[in-house]
Amino acid sequence: MKKKLLRGGLAVALVLAPAFAAADKIDDAIAYRKAVMEAQKWNLGRMAAMVKGTVAYDKAAFVRYAQWLDELSRMPWEAFPKGSDVGDTKARADIWNKPAQFSDKAKALETESAKLVEVARSEDMGKIRFQFGQTAQTCKACHKAFKDR
Template sequence: MKARNLVLAAFACLTLAACGGVDPDSPMGQRQAIFKQMLKTSEDLGGMLRGRVPFNEQRLVEGAAELDRISRTPWQHFPQVKDEGDTRAKDEVWQRQARFQELARETEAATAALVAATTATPLNSTELVAPMQRVEDSCKACHEEFRAY
């Protein structure tokens, strides 16, 4: 009888734990996953350029291309109507769509410029600091206007 009760209690705990998260297939879940991927990639690149992570030219070039690719994807997961649930996006995302889209394009332009800077040979890490800073600044600008902390 005790084993049965333990199994039922464990099952109940797992079921309740699963209810608290965001559906990964929802627009909110999709964009959160993309933004986490963008953050991880950006942190790796910034770490290489600031000396916190060993500089690896191939990883930097590949990371810049990956960041550019994924920077174009989260915007499609912002539906025309505000999400239900606990979103970190401010209401202004839906109220000021033109500005939100403008900042999205600025982020895309910054990541494209970073990729362009990685085509110079030989690759000079000090020349990549400014393009990487523009990427980080574009992310920060959007967060300051449209993300609730």
């Protein structure tokens, strides 16, 4: 009798294990992309303070933040697997229903953040402010289209 219960329990565990593993992977993907987005927000915030003049402009720091944002801009996209629209997330189903549009928004951030790195090296505050605005707008446009508030 104990062997039958043990085998039955083992069979149930083997059947359910992939579901639990998938749930863990989804939770991990959500946590990862949220962390990357927070890091993006942190770097944007530091640059915004310099652009607005609330913090003294520091070229080396601004370039560094721009470079980090550029790196981060390519990181979160693979962490949107199917099924990760549920749980502790504000991601809209449109991410998976409109993948081409989502991809376009992702590529726009990658493009604009790369431009920001180049402009940041110029020391031309007019160009820096403009490109910072363009980069920040790509974030806002994606959130408006694909994130619940």
